[in-house]
Amino acid sequence: MTAAIEFGGVTKVYKRIFSEERVEALTDISFTVSAGEVCGFLGPNGAGKTTSIAILMGFLFPDSGAVRVLDFPPGDIRAKAQIGFLPENFAFYRFLTGPQLLSLHLRLSGRSIPDPAALIAGLLAQVNLAGYESLRIARYSRGMVQRLGIAQSLIGDPQLVVFDEPTSGLDPAGRKEVLDLVHSLKEAGKTVFLSSHILPEVEQICDRVVIINRGRLVRAGRLDEILHTGARVEIAVDQLSEEAERAALEHGAQIDRGPHGIRLLVDAARKRELIETLWAAGCDVVRLNPVKDTLEEVFLNLVGGAR
Amino acid sequence: MKIRILAWITFLALLRNRLIILFFAVFVCVLLFMMSPMLIARSMTADNPEQGQGMEIMLISAVMSLVSGFGSLLAAWSAADAVASEMKTGTILAVLARPVRRWEFLLSKYCGVLMLMAVYVLFMFAISNLLALIGGARLVNNPWVLFVYPMVRYGIYAALAIWLVTLMHPIFAFAIVMIAGVAANLVAPSSTGAAFLPPWLHSGLFYLLPSMSLLSETNFLAITSASLEQTPWTQHLTALVYGLDQSLVCLLLAAWTFRRRGLTRE
Numbered sequence: 111m112t113a114a115i116e117f118g119g120v121t122k123v124y125k126r127i128f129s130e131e132r133v134e135a136l137t138d139i140s141f142t143v144s145a146g147e148v149c150g151f152l153g154p155n156g157a158g159k160t161t162s163i164a165i166l167m168g169f170l171f172p173d174s175g176a177v178r179v180l181d182f183p184p185g186d187i188r189a190k191a192q193i194g195f196l197p198e199n200f201a202f203y204r205f206l207t208g209p210q211l212l213s214l215h216l217r218l219s220g221r222s223i224p225d226p227a228a229l230i231a232g233l234l235a236q237v238n239l240a241g242y243e244s245l246r247i248a249r250y251s252r253g254m255v256q257r258l259g260i261a262q263s264l265i266g267d268p269q270l271v272v273f274d275e276p277t278s279g280l281d282p283a284g285r286k287e288v289l290d291l292v293h294s295l296k297e298a299g300k301t302v303f304l305s306s307h308i309l310p311e312v313e314q315i316c317d318r319v320v321i322i323n324r325g326r327l328v329r330a331g332r333l334d335e336i337l338h339t340g341a342r343v344e345i346a347v348d349q350l351s352e353e354a355e356r357a358a359l360e361h362g363a364q365i366d367r368g369p370h371g372i373r374l375l376v377d378a379a380r381k382r383e384l385i386e387t388l389w390a391a392g393c394d395v396v397r398l399n400p401v402k403d404t405l406e407e408v409f410l411n412l413v414g415g416a417r
Numbered sequence: 418m419k420i421r422i423l424a425w426i427t428f429l430a431l432l433r434n435r436l437i438i439l440f441f442a443v444f445v446c447v448l449l450f451m452m453s454p455m456l457i458a459r460s461m462t463a464d465n466p467e468q469g470q471g472m473e474i475m476l477i478s479a480v481m482s483l484v485s486g487f488g489s490l491l492a493a494w495s496a497a498d499a500v501a502s503e504m505k506t507g508t509i510l511a512v513l514a515r516p517v518r519r520w521e522f523l524l525s526k527y528c529g530v531l532m533l534m535a536v537y538v539l540f541m542f543a544i545s546n547l548l549a550l551i552g553g554a555r556l557v558n559n560p561w562v563l564f565v566y567p568m569v570r571y572g573i574y575a576a577l578a579i580w581l582v583t584l585m586h587p588i589f590a591f592a593i594v595m596i597a598g599v600a601a602n603l604v605a606p607s608s609t610g611a612a613f614l615p616p617w618l619h620s621g622l623f624y625l626l627p628s629m630s631l632l633s634e635t636n637f638l639a640i641t642s643a644s645l646e647q648t649p650w651t652q653h654l655t656a657l658v659y660g661l662d663q664s665l666v667c668l669l670l671a672a673w674t675f676r677r678r679g680l681t682r683e
């Protein structure tokens with residue numbers, strides 16, 4: 111599988127003119143995103159995500175390291191012709207209407223199609239902006255602007271879509287539509303690189319994640335490898351006597367008494383041992399499930415302590 | 418194609434720029450205010466047509482200088498703002514994410530400013546003729562001189578402003594363009610305003626700065642056919658090539674400095 115995005119040892123330092131002040135925004139960042147993958151780019155505020163995306167798009171230049179996008183250097187117009195980009199705070203000519211803006215971006219993308227009006231109408235309908243064709247962008251709400259930004263990023267039929275916080279400003283229904291859209295892009299074989307703070311969404315749609323913190327790469331890899339499926343199990347029991355509880359704690363189990371019953375979380379390697387102890391103490395096991403770490407837990411483990 | 422589209426968008430954005438609208442409004446008020454002395458001069462010199470024509474030339478020249486000065490401010494500010502506002506608002510990111518080269522973006526901004534200045538020059542042309550008409554005279558000149566000369570002059574101001582705004586804040590860029598314009602007039606051979614400067618600096622500045630007096634259309638302004646000087650086309654060509662060369666150098670410098678400029682706030 112060919113690489114759509116390659117970061118190799120990228121370092122970026124911000125320096126002030128006439129000052130010794132230096133801020134190392136990125137330090138030796140390396141990762142690869144294969145063509146056709148959906149990659150989540152995660153990190154807390156100030157981690158360097160926007161700087162990385164700016165370098166990827168050719169808006170900023172690294173101090174060292176190499177970046178390739180669709181096998182071209184960033185900023186190369188051959189690469190840009192195949193990229194759809196949604197900036198974090200999408201801004202545009204406020205005096206235009208939605209269709210006028212899309213028409214402008216279609217012409218700038220260089221894409222030649224027989225019926226541009228139908229394409230624009232279709233995209234507006236896809237992002238739920240049909241019916242607002244004559245409204246100037248200056249009068250759009252924050253969510254409408256975001257939807258229009260998503261539509262403009264898709265107008266050139268890109269091979270690589272770079273979304274910086276695509277669900278920002280959207281209501282839950284709008285967020286779901288964006289997730290569905292990313293799914294459909296994946297099914298169409300497009301590569302999607304998205305930065306987001308909403309980790310459950312990223313977990314739903316991404317094949318790969320790249321996590322950075324304070325300008326350094328913390329973790330990069332396929333999501334299924336990162337989430338350690340099967341490392342722990344959840345045992346649900348109907349009751350838990352004092353004796354059984356003591357035994358469970360001795361086995362290193364975590365006990366959770368919730369409204370839906372009693373759950374014990376234990377390492378998969380010790381499950382048989384614990385279940386036998388519970389049976390011996392007269393407890394009935396009603397459910398046994400492997401526990402999958404959530405992306406949020408993994409993220410907080412990796413980033414939370416370092417913040 | 419891309420340059421044409423972006424130039425048109427730039428032109429539309431400039432027409433909606435509040436500062437430029439305010440600028441135009443103030444300018445029209447000043448022009449209307451200046452019509453009063455024109456009408457007074459006409460009524461006072463009704464018995465003496467020759468004296469009247471002299472006053473007409475003087476007043477029209479004053480108005481033309483004023484209009485020209487306003488035009489220089491407008492060209493420099495529009496050019497600086499056209500680039501800086503895109504960077505400030507972030508619209509440049511969506512545009513340059515498209516297959517548009519950075520120099521194409523700058524050139525489109527420049528063309529958009531020239532479109533605005535073309536409208537301004539046509540307006541200026543109409544005002545000059547209106548003033549002459551009010552004064553009872555008729556301007557005798559080639560319309561192309563009244564159009565092309567100011568356009569080339571404003572083209573220099575706009576190109577210089579675009580170059581400077583790739584390096585600094587637009588207000589500083591605008592101020593430097595204005596200072597350069599004033600300095601160019603002071604070191605012109607016909608001016609004694611900078612006689613205190615050492616000769617090497619005086620001549621150095623004269624060769625370096627764009628000579629606006631050379632590109633002034635008032636050199637060719639006449640009220641009557643009798644006073645119209647015949648200018649050889651070679652002289653026009655030399656003056657205009659000089660102006661275009663200044664613009665080209667500034668645009669090339671702008672493209673060079675913008676090539677590696679960070680587009681997001683660092």
